[in-house]
Amino acid sequence: MHRRSLILSLIAAALAGATGPAAHAQKQPIVLQWQTANLTESQYEPVWKRTIAEFEAANPGVRIEPVLVARKDHWTKFVAAAQARKAPCIVSVDLATAAYNGYLLPLDKFFNAEPIEFRRAWNEGILSAAKWDKKLYGLPIWGGTYAEIYNRDLVVKAGLDPEKPPRTFDEYKAWAKKLTGKDQWATAVLGGKTDTTTRVLLTWIWGNGGEAFNADMTEATFAKNPKSLQAIKYYLAFAKEGLAAPSPTTTNYLEQTNLFAQGKIATMRNAYWAVPKVVGDNPAMKGNIFVAPNPVNVPNAPTLSTMTASSISHSCAHPEAAWKFIKFDADRKWAIERAKVANWMPLRNDLANDPDVKADPMLAQFIKIGTNARSYPLPSPVWADIAANDIVDAVQKALLAPEKTDDIFRELDVRLTKKLRDI
Amino acid sequence: MVDAIALPVPRVARTGPLNRRRRHAGLLFVAPVFVFLCVVIVFPLGHAFWTSLHRVRGLSSTFVGFDNYARVLGDEAFWHSLGTSVVFTSSCVALHMVLGLGLALILHQLTFARTALRILFLTPWMVAPAVGATIWLWLLEPQFGVVNYLLRAAGAIDGPVAWLGEPGTALASVIAVDVWRGIPFVMLLMLAGLKTIPAEQYEAAAMDGANAWQRFRFVTWPNLRYLVVVASTLDIINTIRHYDIIGVMTQGGPAGGTEVLPVLLYNTAFRANRFGDAAAIGVALLVLVLAFAILYVRLTRPDRPETAA
Numbered sequence: 054m055h056r057r058s059l060i061l062s063l064i065a066a067a068l069a070g071a072t073g074p075a076a077h078a079q080k081q082p083i084v085l086q087w088q089t090a091n092l093t094e095s096q097y098e099p100v101w102k103r104t105i106a107e108f109e110a111a112n113p114g115v116r117i118e119p120v121l122v123a124r125k126d127h128w129t130k131f132v133a134a135a136q137a138r139k140a141p142c143i144v145s146v147d148l149a150t151a152a153y154n155g156y157l158l159p160l161d162k163f164f165n166a167e168p169i170e171f172r173r174a175w176n177e178g179i180l181s182a183a184k185w186d187k188k189l190y191g192l193p194i195w196g197g198t199y200a201e202i203y204n205r206d207l208v209v210k211a212g213l214d215p216e217k218p219p220r221t222f223d224e225y226k227a228w229a230k231k232l233t234g235k236d237q238w239a240t241a242v243l244g245g246k247t248d249t250t251t252r253v254l255l256t257w258i259w260g261n262g263g264e265a266f267n268a269d270m271t272e273a274t275f276a277k278n279p280k281s282l283q284a285i286k287y288y289l290a291f292a293k294e295g296l297a298a299p300s301p302t303t304t305n306y307l308e309q310t311n312l313f314a315q316g317k318i319a320t321m322r323n324a325y326w327a328v329p330k331v332v333g334d335n336p337a338m339k340g341n342i343f344v345a346p347n348p349v350n351v352p353n354a355p356t357l358s359t360m361t362a363s364s365i366s367h368s369c370a371h372p373e374a375a376w377k378f379i380k381f382d383a384d385r386k387w388a389i390e391r392a393k394v395a396n397w398m399p400l401r402n403d404l405a406n407d408p409d410v411k412a413d414p415m416l417a418q419f420i421k422i423g424t425n426a427r428s429y430p431l432p433s434p435v436w437a438d439i440a441a442n443d444i445v446d447a448v449q450k451a452l453l454a455p456e457k458t459d460d461i462f463r464e465l466d467v468r469l470t471k472k473l474r475d476i
Numbered sequence: 477m478v479d480a481i482a483l484p485v486p487r488v489a490r491t492g493p494l495n496r497r498r499r500h501a502g503l504l505f506v507a508p509v510f511v512f513l514c515v516v517i518v519f520p521l522g523h524a525f526w527t528s529l530h531r532v533r534g535l536s537s538t539f540v541g542f543d544n545y546a547r548v549l550g551d552e553a554f555w556h557s558l559g560t561s562v563v564f565t566s567s568c569v570a571l572h573m574v575l576g577l578g579l580a581l582i583l584h585q586l587t588f589a590r591t592a593l594r595i596l597f598l599t600p601w602m603v604a605p606a607v608g609a610t611i612w613l614w615l616l617e618p619q620f621g622v623v624n625y626l627l628r629a630a631g632a633i634d635g636p637v638a639w640l641g642e643p644g645t646a647l648a649s650v651i652a653v654d655v656w657r658g659i660p661f662v663m664l665l666m667l668a669g670l671k672t673i674p675a676e677q678y679e680a681a682a683m684d685g686a687n688a689w690q691r692f693r694f695v696t697w698p699n700l701r702y703l704v705v706v707a708s709t710l711d712i713i714n715t716i717r718h719y720d721i722i723g724v725m726t727q728g729g730p731a732g733g734t735e736v737l738p739v740l741l742y743n744t745a746f747r748a749n750r751f752g753d754a755a756a757i758g759v760a761l762l763v764l765v766l767a768f769a770i771l772y773v774r775l776t777r778p779d780r781p782e783t784a785a
Binding site: 125128129132133135136138150153154155156236244246298299300301302303311312315317367435437438441442445446449450452453 | 533534535536618619620635636638640641642643726727728729730731732742743746747748749750751
């Protein structure tokens, strides 16, 4: 009897051991990691936390795990994880580069299965910027248009009229001279080692009617196009002439917004998201900021609009659940929240005339400026590399040796053209 | 203790079933470590070499033989980076040695607060390099950093100095931070070495009328010389593959002014997505480190005549 009960106990224990993990697994929710460069930005934190909470409440079987990575490490961490086939499921990365390298999953299957109203929420231009090799690799979530942001007090103090901001390069330089004083500069030239340096440089090139690349992105024309080179020299000269804050080679988004928040610089070229960052750093700046289109030398010169899309990584084990979250995050409610709280512009064309969007005059101004903008990143699978490395290196070299600017950008053209053709 | 290492080892008979069994048992004991080393050292090295022979495009790769090596060695950036590595490593090691030895001599002479000072000087070594680098990054910040603030207050500078904004000052800054962090290691080694010098040698020198410099020149230095060579070699191996301080403070910039080989490797792999080229740079760096490692092994071989001296 004793032996029999022992055997029965062992069988029961074995069965429990065999079924236990299965039962346990059934109870375990699907965990989706979510990595974007923006989760660490304080102004966005309340929005993404609410998005996750509401999504998890509506989808009890799915849990979202945010991966907080500093902006400068975002791409490298993603690549390292993707190489190890452990990339977070939901990511916002340089789309063409990531898709070309096989790190992303095409989303056409999911997108095409959605109702027509959903698919029509994005215009073809925006969607094409989320495609590589004719396949959709991301759902556009938000964007940022680059414009000139001014400190109203400093402008007035310099005897300038905020109602008549500069419209040409020369007018801008005339303002810059008046806005520069002791321990006080008109602006910041960006030369730090991230692609923000490249973004601002492109706005100057395009503003002068120049081109950095040929139409099919097989040739770089920074020096080859005279208008591009002229714009580059004009912009970088602000540093040499003492009109821009010192140490441009280490100045980036963070340093630029810090300087602006502390009243050390009077203008900065940036997107709408820089405004809450500045106000967060220095609440006294609230109501003291105005925005105007970038000064340009040719009529109808476009500015630059970034397009941030949510994608699903190749190594994601639950793409259906990931798509569910991306769809949820792309909803009107969160697009408006992001615009109001984090100052990120919605990309859905059905929200351009939304009353909530129109109620914010600065957002409306950015959206108006953004009607004439080129999409960024540029469509090349080596863009992440050339935008954050080669172009930034050339800018740094030219800032350190302005007399060699022509040669430096000529060498850059050769280097980039080789890379673009070596794909 | 050093003498004990140099004692002749009696020959052991290597034949017979008992010895064979012992040898097999010995191999069995060594096996787990051997397997562990294969997993954590041999496999990654082999994989890195394999990668260096391929053109890697994201998750796929194509065999290209030694093309990556040809491209890397033909690239001016590699030679510039190698030059920067040499300047960075030699400056850091020289300063570690001179300042570390100097501090050790001072601490060795002290009769009070020796332990407290030793702990104090060790603090930079206890801080994680990335944390220390981040602190220095903010201290050296041109507009709001403490270093510029103090220098301006002292009247040493007129306006903000961009310490990390120009190649020369950036390289000097990262060298200074590495020296701040690396001195304690050398200081500890030298302190240990100083303790092994017999007091009688100093007493004899004093009786001969030797002054402080002569005592250092003819007693301390000959006793420490071997340790200095070993410590320098170890320090070279440690510093030449250094990434974290530069990675955090300058990422190799500005304009490649601080791009030492490990930073070039990182930037090539993870920023430029050229894993094949990065692996080739890694193999080149390995060869360089290996040369110093071989030197170290030769220097510390038990049968070296110096060890018995």
